[in-house]
Amino acid sequence: MKRLLFVLVALLGSASFMCGSAFGWGSITGDVYDETTWEPLAGKYVHAYDEPGGTVIEWAVTDSLGNYTLYELEQGLYYVWVYGGENCASEWWEDTPDPEQADPIEVHDGETVYHIDFGLTCEADYGCITGRVTDEGTGQPINDAFVRVYTDPFGDPVADAFTNVYGHYEICELEQGIYFVHAHAQGCEGEWWDNQCCPGDADTVEVRAGQTTDHIDFALECEHPTGCITGRVVDQETEEPIHEAYVAIYSSPRGAPVAHTYTNEHGVYEICGLEPGIYYAFAHAYECEGEWYNNRRRPENADPIEVHGNQITDGINFSLLCEHPGTGCIVGRVTDEETGGPINDAFVRVYTDPFGDPVADAFTGIEGYYEICELEQGVYFVSAHAHGCDLEWYENKCCPREADSVEVRAGQTTDHIDFTLDCGEHTGCIVGRVTNEETGEPINDALVRIYTNPFGDPVAQGFTGWDGYYEICELEQGIYFVHAHARECDGEWYDNKSRPGQADSVEVRAGQTTDHIDFTLDCGPQNLCIWGRVVDEETGYGINDALVMAMMLDTSYAKYTFTNQYGHYEICELIPGEYVIFAHAGGYIGEFYDNVYRWEEATPVSPPEDGIDFSLGHRYHDNKMIKGKVYCGVDPAPGALVYAYSENATLGQEPVSSATTQEDGSYAIPGLSNGTYIITASRVNDPTTSYPVPVTIKNGDVNGIDIHLGATRVEESVVTRTSLRGMFLSATPNPFRDGIRLSYTIPAASMVKLQIFDLSGRLVATLVDETLGQGVYSAEWTPERLSSGLYISRLSCGEASLAQKIVFAR
Structure with missing residues (x-):
């Protein structure tokens, strides 16, 4: 993996091309993990210094298991x-x-120092709720109390x-957000936090990522x-919830109520604190007839x-019979288009907006007739569908x-709103x-x-109209x-996802319309991305941890x-331009897009672009290697x-x-057997x-196979190479941490x-931009409003340039 990452460093223009003997070097290896969860940390940069805060001698990046190895270290500390x-x-x-308190690690020639492990303190993505459950009367902890967390x-x-024997509980791995907490124990009344008996009165509990919300305690009444x-x-009739309906509980239907409450906006009620026993319930609402449970009109029948x-x-x-003055009805019949026979149990829905939610619905009877009443005066849209039949909008329309x-109209019936359904095909719609x-x-x-x-x-597509609706x-x-995109706007997957791998699925059922598949697009500066997949050429299975550049x-x-x-x-936040894309994975043969091995033959890609896929073939698995170095002019070519290629390979x-x-231009081609090979080197923007x-x-490895690439543009003149x-x-x-001094030497007067x-x-700072004569100079840089991380300092002198990695550790 380390060798693959050198490609990025080279392309960024790194000038830290260090040469040295390949014999007798040692190495340091270890793991990097989260000290709290013990989970491995991938993609962390590990650096070896000659002294704390000194020069970076070697670096590596942890793999998916958190492992790293620092190779080619000369003997020393x-x-x-x-x-x-x-x-x-x-x-x-x-x-x-603190670098001043860092412990040295001694490396010997030809040896590896193991278990140089790091347990980092990391911010968690989740939070916890903790607390204690006690008996309200005695104050004693309650063991095995059941604590539950809700979002609703x-x-x-x-x-x-x-809870444990001390009454303590802990619930972790909760995403940041608002929750409701309930505690209950055998022989005790359940309770919502904070000291509430009913869910509608429960206080909220806020959970923040990486934090513990404690003291969510409960004192349960257990006597x-x-x-x-x-x-x-x-x-x-409408099956709509009734808000503020009055519900009363009686121990005798002829007596006085022992408890009462009102329904919330969802029509839901809850009455607690009732002693064990037999009760009778009564409900009533404005302009509705009162009713005893279960659909009883008289108390003696309750x-x-x-x-x-x-x-x-x-x-x-309770389902109360309510008056609806000033309303009208829609009636009609639903039949089979082919046979003309009535359709029983066809579902008819009425809308004020065909792209919104229905305001009323009904099922047809055995003769195919339906009736929907209690509709306020106005304009409506009606749809009908049945099992095995296409959905249809009035009048004989397939789409809303x-x-x-x-x-x-109030007091009138709008009749003959009939439907003849096509019961042959079984398709549906998506609208939004x-x-x-x-x-x-x-x-x-x-x-x-x-x-x-x-x-x-895509299997289907459509465009929105002037009102933004599509179907x-x-x-x-x-x-x-489903994916939506518009000119000068970022594309988006449903539901509000930027990546195809995160997209929520949408279910389509025969004869039905799946609506409200809506999108709100970001139409600011566009985030340019390239998407694709890397698979095994033989099996077609995806390859994990393949490098794509x-x-x-x-x-x-x-x-x-x-x-x-x-x-x-997915590679995002790209600047506009044409790119060559390369994929490589361990045990496979790397390739350029589209299925070529010379970058000059690669198909350029201009983001945004998806479907940039690779199908990698396996390399040989013998134990011999060909080694050497690649140069660009007189310099190494990382x-x-x-x-x-086999000796007789064709174009x-x-x-x-x-x-x-690698950084010194060296390479080692593995997996080869006895035979004759053609060796080719290709680096982007070089022949x-x-x-x-x-x-x-x-009979063994072959060394010294050095290749000299043609000169690049920056090395076309002797002056530039000098x-x-x-x-x-x-x-x-x-x-x-605070500031850094950059020292540089200019060999001749130039810009x-x-x-x-x-x-x-992205350019974050320009320290020098002027004509200077031959000599030694320095400049200081203090980052402002920048996050910690790895940056690149680049020195350009005329057409020549080199760079140095610097690490800002706030």
Whole structure:
């Protein structure tokens, strides 16, 4: 993995090309992990210094298991530092943030120092809720009390735990947000925090990432166990919830109520604190007839309700008959288009907005007739569908956009709103709206695409109208993924996801419309991305941890990423331009897009672009190697891609193995057997070059196969090559906390620039931009409003340039 990462350093223009003997060097290896969770930390930079805050001798990046190895260390003492990034604290060996307290590590020739491990302090993505449950009467802790956490007090719990013998509980791995907490124990009344008996009165508990919300304590009443009665009150005809309906509980239907309450906006009520026993419930609301449970009009006919201690008797619901003055009806019939026969149990829905939610609905009878009443005077849209039949809008329209309106007048019935359904095909629709995230205005001509696989090709598409609405029909029943994009706006996957791998699925059912698949697009500066997948050529399975690099043509700008467990990758925040894309993985032969091995033959990619996929073949698995170095002019060429082809290979044929050059230009092509090979080196923006004669392996590794690439543009003149050899750039201290001094040497009078870039290639500071004469200079840089991390200092002298990695550790 380390060799692959050298490609990025080379393309960023690093001048830290250190030469040295390949014999007798030692190494340091270890793990980097989260000291709290013990989870491995991937992608952390590990540096070896000759002294604390001195010169970086070697560096590495941890792999997916948190492992790293610092290779090619000469015998001596080293100080190792790990950069923690934005979420973790950086650390020197052994377990100190202060470089002055760092412990040295002694390295001997030919030996490896193991277990130089780092446990970093990292910010957690989740938070915890802790507290204690006690008996209100005695103050004693309650063991095995059941504590549950909800995001909605009327919904299902998202987490739970039992208290220990001391009454303590802890519930972790909760995402940042607002929660409701309930505690209950055998023989005790349940309680919502903070000291509330009912979910509608529960106080909220805020959880923050990386923090523990403590003292969420409960004192349960355990002396007199009581129970609760809960239920819902709705309008009998509309089935809409009734707000502020009065619900009373009686121990005798002829007596006085022992408890009462009112329903909330969802029609839900809850009455607690009831002693175990038999009760009777009555509900009443304004302009509605009162009713005893279970749909009884008279108290003597009321059904009893049994309440047990420490239990909730739920489902005690009421459906009240209410008056609806000034309303009208819609009636009609639903038949089969082919047979003309009536359709029983067809579902008819009425809308005020065909793209909104229905305001009323009904099912047809055995003769296919339906009736929907209690509709306020106005204009409506009506749809009908049945099992195995296509959905239809009135009048004989397949789509809500084309639906004819139906007028309803108070005190009248609008009849003959009939439907003849096509019961042959089994498709559905997806509809929604696309708006501007900042202004809320609809976006016209936004392109909406439907996928069965978010990384595959679209199966259907459509454009929004002037009102931002779109509609895509004739979709087979199944699961889909939806993407929306508009000019000068970032694309977005449903539901508000930027990456295809995170997209929420959308279910389409035959004869139905899946609506409200809406998008709010960010129409500010566009985030340019390249997406794709890397798979095994033979099996088609995704390759995990494959390196994918995007390298801009005619510049040293590059970005990279690694594939996930399914082989998918995404490279974002790219600057506009044309890129060459390369993929490589251990045990496979790397290649340029699209399936070529010379960068000159690669298909350039201009972001945003998806479907940039790679299918990598396996390399040979023998035990012999060809080794050498690649040069560009007289200088080493890191980041070159070196291939071994069979002796008789034809143009375009796949190589048998591959490797990448390190900082000193060295490479080692593995997995080869006895035979003769053609060796070729290719580095972006340099001519691809072959070793002048075939290379033969007989009984062991072959060394000294050096390749000299054609000169690049910056090395076309002798003056430039001399200038490169005469230039010098150093940085102290490195890493630094407050400020850093950059010392540099100019070999001849020329235009000089000294600039600082971040790893995305963005210019963050210009320290020097003027003509200077031959000599030694220095400049100081103090970062302002920048995050800790790895930066690149670049010195340009005329057409020549070199760079130095610097680490800002706040």
